[in-house]
Amino acid sequence: MQRRFVRSIVTLALGFLPVVAQNSPSTKIPRAPDGKPDLSGIWQAIGVSLFGETGEVRPGEGRASTYGPREPAPYQAWAVSKVNELAADNRTDPNVHCKMAGVPRITGIPVPFEIVQTPKKTIILYESNHAFRIIPTDGKGHPPDLDPTYMGDSVGHWDGDTFVVDVTGFNDKTWLPGPGHFHSDQLHVTEKFKRNPDDTISYEATMDDPQVLAKPWTYRLILRHPPRDERIMEADCSENNQDLEHIVKDK
């Protein structure tokens, strides 16, 4: 009788174990078949709510699309005047010219993007300017002798539950996040994507550019699912770009 009682207790306890494990914070996030956190889905940082409010992703959630410390971009002394000069003339913004926004600025453009995660590569499809990134995770590094590009060349790996992407091979035609935030072709970006139990991603991009920045600069965003079930849609920025002729230099 006592043995049966003990067996029942043990069985009951074992039955609880998976439940306890499922409810622990580390396992509450969706996972891919290979056990990695599953980043797949439609995401957006600063966005447009059902009420058309830019900056508010969901009604009531306000504009909290960032987390952690916020620091001004640490430009080298010589570069500060150029930043101010560019920032004072909105016509200099590459985005206004329908250029791809580059990394990491594109992550904060207020339109959604889709992450497609497979075991050997992760693909990001941006609605912004039809940009895309194919991020190999097979252990191979960047190709040698990269030609400079707007979106750079990305390779990824997992550091525990954090997806880390190394991006290099940029041209100098995009901006970092922020008005006038130019960079050189020596820009190197390290991105971290961390899936949270509350169905968000903490996104962190550290930019290093020895030509223009005094030290690396980190930019952080909270990525959320947009307010409705979304599909990434076509958006050809150049089809009717009237803004250039009407944008004024700041007065």
Add this chain to the structure above:
Amino acid sequence: MRTTFLVLAVAFLLQLTPLLAHHSFAAEYDGQKPIHLEGVVTRIDWENPHVYVYIDVKDDAGKVVNWALEGHPPNTLRRTGWIKGALKVGDAISVTGWRSKDDTNRIAGREVTLPDGKKLFLGPPAE
């Protein structure tokens, strides 16, 4: 040095509130110049990077003036409740928004009242 820091700090804050996805509100429109227009739709450019709706508006002297209303991109409008056919040439609408800085007859459209009284956001708020 302090000024430099302040400029960069403000610039950093601004980066957190991009508006029209393609350009900042302040680059083209004056948030201190709100405007309300009533008119008849003459043309609809349901295109990227921003939708434009043109309306004929009678001024105080009875003269008809054509105004351009700039709004969100088509995809954003679709996600905020618009469908392309919601607005037709010939519709009488009213719209709120803000005037352009270049003093042309353009506004950043905010809220449109359709002929059936339904209100929809055309573009973002001023910052």
